[in-house]
Amino acid sequence: MEVVVIPDHRAPVVTHMVWYKIGSADEPPGKSGIAHFFEHLMFKATKNHPAGEFDRKVSEIGGDGNAFTTDDYTAYVQTVSPDALPTMMNFESDRMRNLVLTDDVITTERDVILEERASRVDNDPGALLSEEVDATLYQNHPYRIPVIGWKNEIEQLNRTDAVAFYDRYYAPNNAILVVAGDTTPERVKELAEATYGKIPRGADLPPRVRPQEPEQNTSRTVTLTDPRVSVPSFSKRWVVPSYRTAQPGEAEALDLLSEILGGGTRSRLYQKLIVHDGAASSVGAFYQGSMYDATAFGVYGAPQGGDGVAGVEKAIDAEIARIVKEGVTNDELERAKTRFRRGVIFARDNSTGMANMYGSALSTGSTLKDIDEWPDRIAAVTAAQVQAVAAKYLVPGKSVAGYLLPSPEAVQ
């Protein structure tokens, strides 16, 4: 088990996280949703504790507990006062191997998850559209598959699947322990040896190789027309490299490109579409750099009267084309670096944010050295590099656009 300790004694609080290097992109074919399903099962009874006891304990002592699943990892977190750290580590290490997975537990929780999917996805046209945009964007890579799982596959998940998944992936050698806040490496080491250290390592896992994207040759659109849509919206995505897969400097340049294009009220899209044209009520850009494999860069906007989503798309395309053709100014780049750095510093200015940064980076193939050097690498990005990644990756003929539209009946 890899152990990372980030001491920070400014406040009497500690964040304890265990990150498993298993996410929805690692699921067996046809078993979509099993990684997220398992996150739910981790709150059930173990040989040593009844269901809910761990959660109740965290609440009792005034702490915060949480868990989340992404394409690349599943993480469990508690933020508590330092004296509760041993208790957290006892509970967390206990459920790493001692869950009691009965048919009854599985069936009951499967219904909970189907209900979660119904309310969060099936009843939300924007979420449904997003699922099918991703299923279109990734033609081969499992990032195509929703983290919560396809409904028809969640319905089939069973005890055999859960036990196989637990035995394969929940073991110290597939986990990273991150402890940030008011503690010391020595103390964490001592506690970890007494808890996680007692758990035998699992079988060695094969290299984490998922099916990779082939070259893309087409532009695609995905349209969802639904009477429940009140605000239409538009998005466009491209497959781009992640920090792990990019050529040196490219991921950093994509991060700054997204900041210049769509990061906050000083960004190009905001200034042009909202302030200047008044054609959009919201706009933005994103780059999901901390993914294990090739990932998405996206832009989006919601129209404000006038030409609707077509007008927003045209204006966004024009702003991208302008960067590809003319590049960005040094001044604009420096301001973006400052804003970007400030945003990141702010997000990390507490033990949970720090633990999140280290855990997510280490779970997606970055090293501690990558994390340490990252601010310098952002600082070194040039305007030419930003222009180059825009030209190389934001190619019109390789994009996927999503349109969320009210039904024609609702419009007329």
Next chain:
Amino acid sequence: MEVVVIPDHRAPVVTHMVWYKIGSADEPPGKSGIAHFFEHLMFKATKNHPAGEFDRKVSEIGGDGNAFTTDDYTAYVQTVSPDALPTMMNFESDRMRNLVLTDDVITTERDVILEERASRVDNDPGALLSEEVDATLYQNHPYRIPVIGWKNEIEQLNRTDAVAFYDRYYAPNNAILVVAGDTTPERVKELAEATYGKIPRGADLPPRVRPQEPEQNTSRTVTLTDPRVSVPSFSKRWVVPSYRTAQPGEAEALDLLSEILGGGTRSRLYQKLIVHDGAASSVGAFYQGSMYDATAFGVYGAPQGGDGVAGVEKAIDAEIARIVKEGVTNDELERAKTRFRRGVIFARDNSTGMANMYGSALSTGSTLKDIDEWPDRIAAVTAAQVQAVAAKYLVPGKSVAGYLLPSPEAVQ
């Protein structure tokens, strides 16, 4: 090994086919193209015969040999004079288990396949578009993946993959022997026992369960713009049930719907778009009913001047909408049944056609009873059933349209 004999003594010719119930949709994730790759490897040296000897033998005796791979099966066929049947069965049963798979053989053949992909797909914009239309149409099912494989995955296929595939799938218990033409069941049985009968059965294979399509909620488009395109074209596809997965009568109704819409010069699309409007130079419809899992129904057309692909799409959509709203006439249905039956009878009026029909049906989950009853089930389809499947499956909000366009530079 399942053995099917279809005696037909009209001509002194016999078709010998072996069908393996393995196609590209059964490939392990990340190993796309291995089924087709293996079809090539089957023509290499065995322990008993040098590479090419089987092929040369078929040519020498004036026969025809061939092989093909689809999403659902891989088949090997020879059409020869009856006295050569024992020789064919000797060679075919030999390569079922006795291939000599060296690194050298694999590497050389991989280059051949990469060249085949380059010339047939990468150099053909229509083929490239079709790949990405399928990758968009199927959001979860492996029919998304091209039979020839993604280039980046073909490049990685190696001897370990090939040996694992051979050992798993090439065995009598995963194969169907179909012999049609101038022979008898007794003769085939005797020969089969002396050849295939000597090969030990392989390990039992798990049920053939592939990831299934989730419900689709969006309409999608896929556009390829390329200066190599001289004739623009349009297609639209929907996911519909196959014969194996359909409710009773639905697959037959889809077959007749495709015939009424786009089967030949009497079809609605031909009469309207080509004869009446002069807006298209070609049109058609297809239903890929003989697939193991849910499959595609499609329409297509190439414009003739005027409104281009947009005009063709609009006219095709209108013809579909008219069937959904008004149905088809009994007279039209009866004529379609006659045309359809005649086309099928013609296609099957020789030993190879018969062997193909039985082999493909049995490899995709149909039974001999299904094949026997099929003409009666086609005859029983009503106009109301045709209208019902059009309304149920050809839904505008769940379609994928493909546009093949010349580059703007080429047009201007």
